[in-house]
Amino acid sequence: MIPIVTALDAVSVYTPAVRVPIESLAEPLGLTDMQVRLFRRFHGLGEISLDPERSLADLLRAAIDGIGALRGREHLVRYVVYGRAMPVVVPYPDNPLHEVCREAGLGHALAFTVTHQSCASGLLALETAGRLLEADPDPDALALVLTGEKAFTRDARLLPGTSIFGEGASAGLVSAHGPRDRMLSFACAQRGEFDTEFGESAERFQREYRPSLAGVIREAVDEAGLALDDIALVLPHNVNVVTWQRLCLLMDFPVERVLLSNVPVNGHLFCSDAFANYTTARERGLLREGDRYLVAAVGAGAGATFSAMVFQH
């Protein structure tokens, strides 16, 4: 019997070529000069990808087009799971997900969106895709995981004092038996008490952010049967640099093993950070065969979700 695992067979990431320095966002986002300088000095932000001329469907289309491993295998794709931070992004009844699926020859697939874990929904989509494939009787069945977001309102573009969002999309081809990048564990903590309508103060969220993220990271590493030292690389959410510097001190983990180089060039790409950082790690040869690496994400908004996944490359 072939062992069932969740395997990330191929990944494609698209970010618009139009890049703007964060200083030019001060006026549209209502940022003071001090806030911009803080973002650059401590948060490590530099520029953001934005393209007002490209729609959400355009972003998703570009990500799907980049995934060469999909060509000729469209008929094997049973599920398309779209992980997105924003619950509503187009006027009803438009649905860019179904539009791009039809265009890509995936109109037959069961396609749906998960949004309830905000920026951690990308990892949720990946895990959901794995579970659907595990339950599918066809061992050759595939799933396509999509992420992608437009940053088109002030609330969607700015996390005050924390990060600035950019635009981008990703596509990941998932199988149950693939040889590459097998998921070893997934830990997820949903914290409803941080719901902005009913929960505690923002200060408490700030205080508990790093310990909570450290908690799911340790849980995922433990569940994978590993120690933190076994993790060759961390692919972070690109919320900012200082958060990861402090988290690493808290966990006694070398910050040099956290891939933070996309923070100054992309900003925070909602659910796409994990996939963008994975692509960068591959391009730079930072992952060798057999390496175990960890992907982390935090979704904040209506409550908070802290997630971590361990993979073997």
Place this chain on the structure above:
Amino acid sequence: MTAPEAQVDTELRPRVVEAMTEVIARLSERDGPVTEDMDMADELGLSSSLGLELLLEVEERLGVQIDVENMRTDELRTVGQLATFIASHCRPW
């Protein structure tokens, strides 16, 4: 521990304290004096984002870059503790 082996720059430290107390008084909108033994979060009400603003202003006033990568914020509660850290973990711009 906050890197105990680091050497405190005794000439720089009083200037750090002076800059910090001025900036903190403004950020916390405090009329009374700010002293080294005060807890920055509990007594002076500095949030983490105001804490970063404090660091940036100290850097710019003194022309130094603070080694925030090694800053354990949970162990730097008081004005004096942070001043000591800065005076032992910074370099000129």
